[in-house]
Amino acid sequence: MKKIKSDVYYKTKRITLNVFIHLFLISVAVTCLYPLLWMVSSSLKSQETVFNLSLIPRPLHLENYVLAWKEGGFGRNFINSIFYTVSVVFGIVIVSSMAAYAFARLRFPGRNIIFFVFMAAMMIPIPGSFVALYVLLNKLHLRNTPLGYILCMINVGLSTSIFLLKTFFDKMPKELEDAARIDGCSKLGIWWHVALPLAKPVLAVVVVFNALNVWNEYILALIIFDSRKYMPLQVALQTFQGEFVTNYPLLMAGLTITALPIILVYLLMQKYIIKGVTAGAIVG
Amino acid sequence: MMRVKSTLENYVFVLPAVIIFSIFYIFPFVDVFRLSFYDWDGILPNPTYIQLLNFKEILFQDRSWWQSIYNAGYITVIALVFQNCLAFLLAWACDREIKLKNFYRVIFFIPPILSEIVVGMAWRFIINDIDGANLINRSLTAIGLPNLVNNWLSDPKTALTTVAIVHCWKGFGWGFLIFLAGLQTIPRELYEAARVDGANAWDCFRKITIPLMMPVIVLVAILTVLGTMQAFALIIGLVGGEFAGHTSVPVLRILASMRGSSRFGYACAQGITFGFILVIISFIQYRFSKKSRA
Numbered sequence: 001m002k003k004i005k006s007d008v009y010y011k012t013k014r015i016t017l018n019v020f021i022h023l024f025l026i027s028v029a030v031t032c033l034y035p036l037l038w039m040v041s042s043s044l045k046s047q048e049t050v051f052n053l054s055l056i057p058r059p060l061h062l063e064n065y066v067l068a069w070k071e072g073g074f075g076r077n078f079i080n081s082i083f084y085t086v087s088v089v090f091g092i093v094i095v096s097s098m099a100a101y102a103f104a105r106l107r108f109p110g111r112n113i114i115f116f117v118f119m120a121a122m123m124i125p126i127p128g129s130f131v132a133l134y135v136l137l138n139k140l141h142l143r144n145t146p147l148g149y150i151l152c153m154i155n156v157g158l159s160t161s162i163f164l165l166k167t168f169f170d171k172m173p174k175e176l177e178d179a180a181r182i183d184g185c186s187k188l189g190i191w192w193h194v195a196l197p198l199a200k201p202v203l204a205v206v207v208v209f210n211a212l213n214v215w216n217e218y219i220l221a222l223i224i225f226d227s228r229k230y231m232p233l234q235v236a237l238q239t240f241q242g243e244f245v246t247n248y249p250l251l252m253a254g255l256t257i258t259a260l261p262i263i264l265v266y267l268l269m270q271k272y273i274i275k276g277v278t279a280g281a282i283v284g
Numbered sequence: 285m286m287r288v289k290s291t292l293e294n295y296v297f298v299l300p301a302v303i304i305f306s307i308f309y310i311f312p313f314v315d316v317f318r319l320s321f322y323d324w325d326g327i328l329p330n331p332t333y334i335q336l337l338n339f340k341e342i343l344f345q346d347r348s349w350w351q352s353i354y355n356a357g358y359i360t361v362i363a364l365v366f367q368n369c370l371a372f373l374l375a376w377a378c379d380r381e382i383k384l385k386n387f388y389r390v391i392f393f394i395p396p397i398l399s400e401i402v403v404g405m406a407w408r409f410i411i412n413d414i415d416g417a418n419l420i421n422r423s424l425t426a427i428g429l430p431n432l433v434n435n436w437l438s439d440p441k442t443a444l445t446t447v448a449i450v451h452c453w454k455g456f457g458w459g460f461l462i463f464l465a466g467l468q469t470i471p472r473e474l475y476e477a478a479r480v481d482g483a484n485a486w487d488c489f490r491k492i493t494i495p496l497m498m499p500v501i502v503l504v505a506i507l508t509v510l511g512t513m514q515a516f517a518l519i520i521g522l523v524g525g526e527f528a529g530h531t532s533v534p535v536l537r538i539l540a541s542m543r544g545s546s547r548f549g550y551a552c553a554q555g556i557t558f559g560f561i562l563v564i565i566s567f568i569q570y571r572f573s574k575k576s577r578a
Contacts, residue, residue, distance in 0.1 A: 021377045022384075028374060029391045031453070036394070038419070039406045051417040095300045102297035109291070114298060121309055125562045127514055127535055128555010131542050132312035132319060135326065155308035158301055187293060216399035218517040219535075223543075234401045234517075241405070241524060248409060259402045266397050270390060273397065277458065278465050 036259070043252035050248045061249065068253035072244070076229060077236035078257060084150060084232055085214045091154040092161050092210050093203060099158075100165030101191050105177070115166070122159045134223050149224050153217060157210040164276075168202040169195060208269045209276030215262055233258040320553035325546040338553035349537055349554060353561070356533040359448040360512040367452035368504060371459030376493070378460075379467040389464070392457035400454070404521015407450045411436045437522060440530045447519055447531050451512065459504050466500035467493070502573035506566055513562060534558045 042050050043064055044057035069075040102108070103115045133152060134143065142148030172195070180190050196203070221235045228239055237254055244250060266273055320338055324331035342349055374392065378385050395403065410419045413435045421433040436446040470493065478488050494501075516535035519528050527544065528536050534554070541551035 018382070021382065025374065025377060025384075025388050028370075029388060032391050032395055032457070035406050035410055035453075038410060042409065051414075053419075053422065095304065098297045099301035102294055106294040106297060107291075108294040108298075114302065117310075118301075118305065121305070125510060125514065125559050126313055126316060126555065127558045127562070128316050128538055128552050129309075129312045131538065131548055131551045131555060132315035133308065134542070135315065135319070135548065136307075136312055138326075151304060152308050155304050158305055162301065187297075191297070212397060216397075218399065218401055218520075219539075223539075234399055237401055237405060238520065238525075251405070252409065255402050255405055259398055259406075262397055262399075263394060266394070267390070270393075274393070274461060277396075277461060 039252050039259070040256050043249055043256045045249055047247065047249060050252075064249045064253040065257070068250045068257065072240055072250050072254060073228060074233065074236065074240070074254050074257050077231055077233045080146075080230060081215060081232040081234075081258075084146070084153065085211050087150050088153040088157065088214045089207055089210050091150065092157040093206060095154060096158050096161035096206070097165050097196060097199065097203070098191060100162045101169055101195050103162070103166045104169035104172075105195075106187070115162075118159050118162055122163070130219055130223055133220070137224060143224055144226050144230065146230055149221060149230075152220050152224070153214050156217075156220075157213060161206045161210065164202055164206055165199060168199055172198055204269075204272045205276045208265070208272040211265070212262065212273065316552045316555055319549050320556050322549040324548045326542070326548040327546075331549065334549070338550050339557065341550070342553055342557050348532065349534070349557075351530075352532045352534050352537045353558070355444055355531060356513045356515075358444055359451055359515070359533070360509055362445070362448040363452055363455060363512045364505060364508055366449075367456045368459050368501075368508060370452070371456045371504075372463050372501075374456070374460045375463035375467055376489075378464055389461070392460050394457070395454045396458040396461075398454070400515065400517035401521045403450065403454045404518045407453075408437070408522050408524060411446060413438050437531075443523075443531045447522055450522060451515060451518055454518065455508070455511070459508070462504055463497070463500060466497050470496050499573070502569065506569045506573075509565055509569065510562060513565075 037055055041055045041057050044061050045052065046061050049057070069078075099118075103111060137143040137148045137152070140148070142151070176194050176198070177190050180194050185193065215232075216234065217232070218234045221232050222238075225231045225235060228236060231239065233254075237251075237258060240254055241251060319331070321333060321335060322331035323334045323337070374388075378388055412418055418433075418436070420436065424430065424432045434442055436442050474492050474496075475488055478492060483491070513533075514535055516533050516539075519531055519533060519536065520526055523529070523531060526536060526539055532540075535558075538551045538554045538558070541547045541554060
């Protein structure tokens with residue numbers, strides 16, 4: 001009899017605890033989502049109804065997105081953001097995988113020192129470096145050009161990507177490369193045909209991690225671009241806010257256009273993003 | 285001859301990385317130090333060499349600079365305590381057989397992947413200063429606390445705390461993720477063994493979870509400090525501009541010296557001062573962590 005009673009007691013205790021844990025987790029989850037839902041919902045309201053408390057916009061003002069895209073100029077900036085993200089990530093993948101492969105597999109004087117410098121760059125914070133970068137880009141006539149921004153952003157992603165890829169190449173079995181070498185494959189050929197295909201899982205992490213980084217980047221885009229036509233979304237939002245001070249639905253549409261691609265990519269590629277974040281944290 | 289050629293070939297692999305890195309990282313890094321000794325508006329061909337005058341001004345005259353460091357420190361302390369405790373608590377709650385675990389994990393990590401600008405602007409729309417449009421104030425009125433209604437972002441008394449709370453909203457999911465990864469490496473057998481020996485949940489938490497998680501806690505703490513001290517785009521989004529007044533932080537001061545008052549040398553000197561402070565803080569934390577592990 002006593003035994004049964006204590007079983008019931010423990011069961012009740014466990015269920016109560018679980019209910020409390022879920023209540024806690026759900027309330028935090030709602031706090032996470034509500035501001036974003038509010039943002040999306042406001043983007044579908046009109047200037048008159050934008051401060052109504054209802055989360056469901058009625059009537060639906062889908063034309064805000066057309067307006068934001070065309071008159072607000074976000075279409076242009078969206079395409080810029082896509083272009084910068086794709087070209088920077090492509091650049092980083094090529095440049096960092098070549099370097100990482102060399103650091104892991106090839107021999108040359110100064111190898112360890114060069115690698116060490118790349119790694120040290122990840123640890124040392126230099127908050128003022130954008131000032132010098134601005135001066136440098138001015139001298140090179142690369143300021144206010146897409147090329148200047150792309151090169152700077154490739155540099156930003158190099159160290160972490162080299163680290164991730166080198167760790168992978170270090171553990172990669174040598175046999176496949178040896179076989180390719182015997183078949184007369186050049187070093188570049190081995191890198192391209194053997195190492196890169198094997199590194200696909202890590203490359204996915206590198207791609208997703210850097211893509212997020214470029215899409216969300218702000219400070220360099222801010223100091224490099226003067227012309228709205230070159231700006232990526234993050235900076236254009238600020239400019240837009242300056243021009244259309246009180247047009248909240250349009251601004252919210254702009255924010256949604258900026259946030260949505262990232263959220264979609266995240267939902268599709270969570271696995272890689274989480275790996276990238278955990279790895280990035282351990283490096284730093 | 286073959287060997288020389290082969291070595292040269294190997295250099296080709298690292299060459300692109302080294303070139304980009306030298307031009308866009310190492311050169312500006314060195315140049316920041318050089319420029320910090322000059323008085324320069326960024327345009328004139330001949331900057332004036334003024335030795336350590338920039339640093340002297342920063343150290344002894346620039347009140348708004350030290351205020352901005354204080355502000356960043358204030359936000360950092362709140363993030364360090366509030367954000368990380370919340371993150372740890374959530375991770376601890378999720379580190380068990382619990383339904384919807386993955387759902388929570390996916391949701392909590394949405395704020396960290398958004399950009400600071402988007403988060404800042406979305407929240408600015410929620411806690412705006414427009415009469416009767418502030419969501420927080422409206423909820424306060426609705427639950428019968430109308431005397432707490434406030435202009436959260438423009439009132440100097442609450443502005444910084446508001447910024448800090450939004451920062452925590454954006455950041456806790458990141459801490460959560462790392463804490464959860466850490467917690468999952470603790471072998472379950474340890475807990476079971478402790479249970480058999482009569483330990484209760486609190487004992488387990490104190491004697492097993494905390495000591496084993498110490499390295500992860502220190503790591504998250506160091507990264508929180510480095511990240512939060514240098515955060516600034518969130519504030520641009522929240523206050524609607526680069527010149528943030530009483531919520532200014534060091535990076536915004538550097539930006540203001542450079543773009544606002546066109547004092548490039550001074551901006552570089554501020555950057556070096558700030559970088560130096562960051563290095564010292566992380567060094568202290570690192571030493572502290574070594575001590576606590578030994």
